[in-house]
Structure formats: C-alpha cells, structure tokens
Amino acid sequence: MRLGWLLKTRYRALPNLGTRSGVIYNWWSWYCRAAKPDARMEAITSRPSLLARVGRAIKHAGQYTLHLTAMHAAGKTLMTLVSNIRLALAHVSVIAEQLPSIDRWHVFLNYVASKIARRPLPNYTQMCALESG
Numbered sequence: 001m002r003l004g005w006l007l008k009t010r011y012r013a014l015p016n017l018g019t020r021s022g023v024i025y026n027w028w029s030w031y032c033r034a035a036k037p038d039a040r041m042e043a044i045t046s047r048p049s050l051l052a053r054v055g056r057a058i059k060h061a062g063q064y065t066l067h068l069t070a071m072h073a074a075g076k077t078l079m080t081l082v083s084n085i086r087l088a089l090a091h092v093s094v095i096a097e098q099l100p101s102i103d104r105w106h107v108f109l110n111y112v113a114s115k116i117a118r119r120p121l122p123n124y125t126q127m128c129a130l131e132s133g
Helices: 002-035 043-051 075-098 104-117 124-132
Strands: 053-060 063-070
Touching (some): 075 104
16 A cells, blocks of 8 residues: 555656756756857756856845856856856846846846847837836
C-alpha cells in the first residue's frame, strides 16, 4: 500500500519538474540573448562563463550595489555581455517604476526582441494610457 502511494506521488511530480526545467531553460536562453542579441549562446558553454564571477554586495543609503570581478580568461568579452544584461534589467526597472501595473517579464522580452530585430522599443507610457483610457 505504501509503495503504491510513493510511486503515484513521484509520478505526479515528474510533469511539474519537467515544466520547471523548461521554464528555467527558456529564462536562461532569453538571458543569454539579452547578453548577446546577435547570436545564440549554448547553455552548456555560456553558464559557466557567465556565472564564474566573484561578487560583493554593498549596501549604502538603502540601495544595494553589486560589484562583480571576472575570474575567466575572456574577462573583457564577458564584461561586455554582463553590461548588456545590466542594460536590459535597468530598462525593465525604469519601466516598472513608472508603470507598476505592467508585466516585467513582458517588458524584458520586448527589450530583447527589439535588440534582436534591431527595431525601436515600444512606448509603454502610451500603451498604458490606451489601456486605462
């Protein structure tokens, strides 16, 4: 009786685990496209290089600042990729401050897609004015 319950519980958790891993993979691929919009980066090679950093968080006046130090041979190239990601996240942060009702994930995806397609960013202020009015 207990073995049957255990097997049912494990089999129910498998689809949920697959969904989560798919979401994480999708998130990482968009993260890498924010870093390098011109080309795709494989997860197996990009993860170690983008995550191989030593960081230090500093809190001053209620704000956290994260200082990263590259620990990789291609440090300059990786710093460019990290600064591209920082620009994407800063864009999302600015839009989220101005328009709290807007979906941050949607803003991030639009930013990355506009960089890939080399088109101008959408004007979110006008979009929210049309929705509310």
